[in-house]
Amino acid sequence: MREPFTPGAARFGIALGPLLYYWPRATVMQFYADIAESAVDRVYLGETVCTRRHELRHAHWLEIAQMLREAGKEVVLSTPVLIESDTDIACMRRVCEQEDYLVEANDVGAVRCMGGRPFIGGPHLNVYHADTLAWLASLGARGCVVPVEMDGATLAALSAGRCAGVALEVLAWGRMPLAFSARCFTARHHRLRKDACEFRCLDYPDGLVAATGEGQDFFTLNGIQTQSATCLDLCGQAQAMAHMGVDMLRVSPHSAGTLEVVAALAAIRAGERAPAPSGVVPAGAQPCNGYWHGRPGIAWEDRP
Template sequence: MQLSLGPIQYYWPRPEVLSFYADAADWPVDIVYLGEAVCSRRHELRPADWLELAQMLQDAGKEVVLSTQVLLESGSDVSAMQRIAANGRFRVEANDMGAVRSVGSRGPFVAGLHLNLFNADSLQWMAGLGAARWVVPLEIGREGLPALQAARPTGLQTEVFAFGRLPLAYSARCFTARHHNLPKDDCGFLCINDPDGLLLSTREGEPFLVLNGIQTQSARVHSLIAEVPELQALGVDVLRLSPQSRHMAEVVSLFDAVRRGELAPSAGQQGLRELLPGEPCNGYWHGKAGLAQVQGAA
């Protein structure tokens, strides 16, 4: 089983992004996804910067994948996606059907989380378009995945989102800008001040959601570290770890130790708890509400 580092969901200053990936080159992750997948207005790094990082990580022995934006809102967004699809050097994660059409004829690609592949027919169709790996939708858990694993086309790898705040929805409206009473087109790029998103609580003070520009995330941090042996038994090829601003090296180290059998899943779960920016959850995997935390899973 491999570990992947998903694309950074948040807007971090350029020096922090460069430092993050310089460190990640030495982490025990096998695959690194790069690029701006959330908001086209975020320009701390330009396309040439992402390609330079990709080359550095490839030289460090990582498989590098360039992620396309999930929600395309303009002609310039489409042009940026097409440039990624035509990069000619690195595999692409297609996060919408336009990207699938653009990259499918250029070689194997990754079918991203937000393509919503929920059944065997859709897997067969996507593999026929050129997908070499698919990312399992968040809502598919231990009851639904075995059948899809049994029916998946030969050679199609399965990747599961195993750590990080859940990316629940995207909107044409920027909720971070709205929070600050600013229009989307004059947002001041204030999401750069929230390196792990902007927490939204209920009137009772209960953490509910996280605002991240046009993306809405869970307030709780999804983690399947206790379920790693079960995922291995199901033949899952890749576990995706979504970056957070602090303690990511330690998070990767714990997942690596558990996948290698060097650390008990329960001990990994306990060690991980101190590294999270919010309460943990694993409900979707266990057929519960996504924000639920099922205990004793290890």
């Protein structure tokens, strides 16, 4: 159980989102062993991007889930985002039909598959206003992760207008997931077919950065997923979000910096340091917070 908050502390939980990249099994196991010793309260597990990735099967995720639960973490199993094959459907059903862990539903089909049982709505359900949140709550949602492009004013309105008992979670740090496609961009970069990709995602532990014709880093390619090249950093807005009533701040796993950001948020939560940007980004990336201020997401403003 989390220690009582000190005077001046911000009341929010720290969540670790699902691993979006394709890492070797040993790397994944060590990563979550480190997370078990961290200040993270909730951990999302499972393959949400590409069901062809096979370093970890469903049984392996369940082993990690049990280890984290024994370490005192709340564990949530995440469903795939883009459902387009029988394999994707089978993966989604395996997650939704188990009853040992809460589910993050990343697709409306997963919401239906839950059959009214409690779940958390993933960020790709695109909940922008209280009516949508209330509809999801009527289907069993006990929480929702808001879209990454939501600005601070809209978030405040959503928090104020939500129905009782529905928690809000916000991505506070990490490359922003922007879109999904039936095509695998990593395979295409290597002139390979999607179904013969040679699992090239393993070569890019934080995705493959793509630049504009002028040489500016603009997107990150992660298999069928497109992410921002910049790294969202809302650690400086952590207290503001807590005062709005946001319940959880999410950190997205990266090959470096994840534990440092978790520690920074824990210090802000405990009142040990003034809220400020974490100062941590993936190798070669720049920070961004434009969406929060109602500007293009790639922008950075050094203000709350």
